[in-house]
Amino acid sequence: MIKLEKVSKTYFTDKVQTLALKDIDLHVQKSEFVCIMGPSGCGKSTLLNIIGLLDRPGAGEIHVGGKAVQSYKDKHVARLRNDTFGFIFQSFHLINDLRVIDNVELPLLYRSMSGSERRERARAALEKVGLGARMEHYPNQLSGGQQQRVAIARAMVGQPDVLLADEPTGNLDSKMGAEVMDILLKLNEEGTTVVMVTHDEKEASRAHRIVRVFDGQLVA
Template sequence: MPIIELNNVHKIYRTKEIETIALENVNLLVNRGEFLSVMGPSGCGKSTLLNIIGLLDAPSQGMVQLNGRDTSGLEDKTAANFRNKTVGFIFQSFHLIPSLNVLDNVQIPLLYSSARGINRTSRAKEVLEKVGLSHRMKHFPTQLSGGQCQRVAIARAIIAQPEIILADEPTGNLDSKTGMEIMELLFGLNREGTTVIMVTHDEHIAKQTQRIVRFFDGRQVE
């Protein structure tokens, strides 16, 4: 059974004046443990696809299934539970909370799960160790380099041990060397069994993944 299944997904943004089709008739199956790259020019709907899979946005039409469950019309609490336990997001611009230090940023997903305080801290230290940032726990995002911020974002994405990692251009704001280090972390997670879907512009990086899906003007072209 695929872990992610998209059937006839459309996403249309409407304003009073115009209607923009971001995704058109997208059908996609992603198997458990797969590492998938999503490629295409800017504005072709890659990030929208990721947002829809991660329940950050809802499709205008079509069905999205996660772990075999239809996610359309989910109650806020159930959708939040999916975002908390099943999906982990990594953003191009990191989206760390600037007023929180590294340790507190990483713990955010556990605040909304049943994990207790002491377990939260030890688990956060554990994942920071894994991404090689245990020596920066008390630092704030502004005191870190771009690569370090992305490591914090990865630690935050994996702390609740989600089955799916959605990475939206995770190396887009990083130099090539740091980008490769981040990719190594993602490949490591994938080897451990996590399904990874990554949006990227980098053909070289995409070729290292198991499958590439290409988009153009909201349509899946490959």
């Protein structure tokens, strides 16, 4: 499904260069649930961003669905990213001036489909995460756990093959965090590949596999 081969990433400033990732070899299988763990600043989020084509590596190869993508032009990368991946972030990144259903529709604006089809998909996604009755609310009228469920609905509305989640329970209490994990696990059971960054060993233990990162490298 996703394969990284000898992927490295270095960030440069005027005076400093920082090696974020070094020689990463990683293969994520279709319908797998993988957790990425490691201390703060070790390169976890950089790795997730490269997997999701939000960032390009400085060296190495990325294969998505068996195709090498490092030579793709930006517009082709953007189309592949929109078709293949759904993104869930720790801070939700919802737009407070838009209703819940409008937030969920956003990824579909970049696809060729009618407004009625976008609305129906958004409704279905919100029903799936248990927020069918909150479609007309605004994000600031919801609890943190509900906002994260909206973010999950937004991530899955495009029916992506892969969900990428960066600390999706980091801003939630244990009860709300467990509810979010249950939703991700159910989506995975239905066939969606999930790659999640987390600091929580208990959450990670529910995944199929744990990948550990230290100083930009994979460790056993």
